[in-house]
Amino acid sequence: MSEHKMDADYGPSALDRGVQGLLGKGIDRTDGVAKVTGAAIYAAEQKPKGKLAYGYAVTATIAVGTVKAVDTTAAISMPGVIQIITDDPRLPSESPNIGADMAPRFDGVVESYGQIVALVIAESFEQARAAAMAVAVDYAPQKGAFDTMAGAATAKPPHEGAMLPDVVAGDVDGAMAAAEFTHDATYTTPYQVHAAMEPHAAVAEWDGDDLTLYGSIQIMRAARPLLAKSLGIEVDRVRMLSPYIGGGFGGKIGGPEIVLAAIGAQAVGRPVRVALTRQQLFHSIFGRSDTHQRIRLAANADGKLTAIAQDSIVSQKVGLSFFEPVALGALSLYAGAARSFTTKIVKLNVTRAGAVRAPGEAVGMMALETAMDEMAEKLGLDPIAFRKLNEPDVDPMRGVPFSTRRLVDCLDDGAARFGWDARVANPGSVREGEWLIGMGMATAARVNFLANSDARVRLTAEGNAEVETDMTDIGTGTYTILAQIAGEMLGLPIDRVKVFLGDSNYPDGAGSGGSFGAASSGSAVQLACDDLVAELARRMDAKPEDMTLKDGHAIAGNKRVPLAELVGGSPIEAMGVLRPGRNSRTYAQATHGAQFAEVAVNVVTGEVRVRRMLGVFDCGRILNAKTARSQAIGGMIWGLGYALHEAAVLDQRSGSYVNRDLGEYHIPVNADVPQIEAYFIEEIDNHASPVGAKGIGELGISGAGAAITNAVYNACGVRVRDWPMTLDQILPSLPPV
Structure with missing residues (x-):
């Protein structure tokens, strides 16, 4: 068994020496055919033995x-x-x-x-x-009590030991009073629900x-x-x-x-x-709470922030302690000596609040990144230039170094790819008939986690590999990614690696959530494979670093031996065990990105059409270019939905959602989704995980809605602070036809 606790970097691995050419490639999902042909059996389709x-x-x-x-x-x-x-x-x-x-x-x-x-x-x-x-x-x-702001006077701070306790440093009020430029506004997001296709x-x-x-x-x-x-x-x-x-x-x-x-x-x-029926899901499964966020920014004339504050009121069902960690993405994002990130929780008789994709960042970055654009305009600065001016050298919360941080590169690369230099800063300046055209951008950020993860890898008598872990695949590509890691390390083509997931009889995997799945489970597979490589090297009478594994053969010295021959008829097994450790405290770990959007606003109807989106992201090692891109695009589409569509509307008389189905709870459909491009700036982060990867799944949603909101303002001059953006917010302030 190979166990590694992330108290320190893992060091050189067979992964770094791999020559099979699988890792990072945009390989098709190994489970793709099963899914599109109906051979993949989902929970409701399972056929037990009895009637x-x-x-x-x-x-x-x-x-x-x-x-x-x-x-x-x-x-x-x-x-x-x-x-x-x-x-x-x-x-x-x-x-x-x-x-x-x-x-x-x-x-x-x-x-x-x-x-x-x-x-x-x-x-x-x-x-x-x-x-x-x-x-x-x-x-x-x-x-019952159903109105968050009506209960604001009873709001309480987070419980002791909360994932995001209140953080206050310096004197925000004093900085606001002394600053040459300030911004102080409230932004709101509605209740939101999980809308997974499979109930x-x-x-x-x-x-x-x-x-x-x-x-x-x-x-x-x-x-x-x-x-x-x-x-x-x-x-x-x-x-x-x-x-x-x-x-x-x-x-x-x-x-x-x-x-x-x-x-x-x-x-x-x-x-x-x-x-459970779709209607039942809205109330029996937790969703995302509403948020009411007061954003305060203070800056000197040179554009440097002297204060940043994101103080929020959220709701939660009576008797429960979880809360939407609104400021999670903002904590270490920008420099500024005075800082305040607080939450107050109002207890109501509503469906419980829980984790929905990118808890905190999904809605918190909507408000913060809209406020950053408003502040940039007051300063007379380009929005990208303003953000780059406030790029910190070290984590501004703890003073520790970043494990990796390529945010500035994402901003620059995204601006070049998107054509940001063609943007006209003055709102309402670009028009095509009835349509006003605008561009917007925003920063994306998501904290990075690891989770306990175990995996078993077996070399069979035929020289093939089998991976076992109770890790799951929620559509993210886990089957494929783990096969790529094992194949790369053991020198096997992808069709000679079988991955078995989702069975509690297998070793305990990380599971899918918090964007920790790929890095955690992938690292466990890596650790197991390193043990197998060491055993193969012993049988080749060579050092692991002197042996090459390629196309089912081991090569060392003047020998080229099939793996089946080395295995010798009796399978070889190894366990990989990953545990989080001090590295998460020694380094500030997060993923970052830059979001760009172009929109058209109809000057007659107020309709908003998103014409194109582009994102550039920094997520450590990219394990599969195709699945990574899909994850980023999926998140960006969800961000589009938060900007323009999604809201679970609570009936203040009954405490029920009035739009508890996918006919009335609006999410983006194909006609709403424009051309979307997603790119990555890769830097392997060995401080974050042995495999060098960080989370992708939740980063794409972060900032995407703000980029669209900022583009709407650039198009027509209407600044929206309450989401989703609806026609009644835009129409009254549109310029004459």
């Missing part, structure tokens, strides 16, 4: 109160109904937050709309749904006291013990499988569906499938 029954959740139609009684008389006699569960103490009320040790249990008290109050099990999905509608729930409703689903089957659970689960090492504790059984009684996930953006850590399916299957003595 399948179907579960359907009954959800609360009030936001606050108690359940007085549940009348199942009519429902239980309906065709196909097997059982209705109302009094199982393990019945989950909603999705747990990341870090929870068990699913929240329904105790008869309703604290937000849509909590789960019962489970109907029937012979078909349609029969279960019909019966669920016939279950009569008698409530004792109470008055939450699970299939559970018991064999005596042992449970097999098929689910759509991002992080197995978190979901498996959560499920076991929720059921009151030992964790080794649970086998969890999640080979394919149809999108997961923080919400699929193990929702209520996995517990519902398990208790349902146990109750009826046969396998049960539970798939």
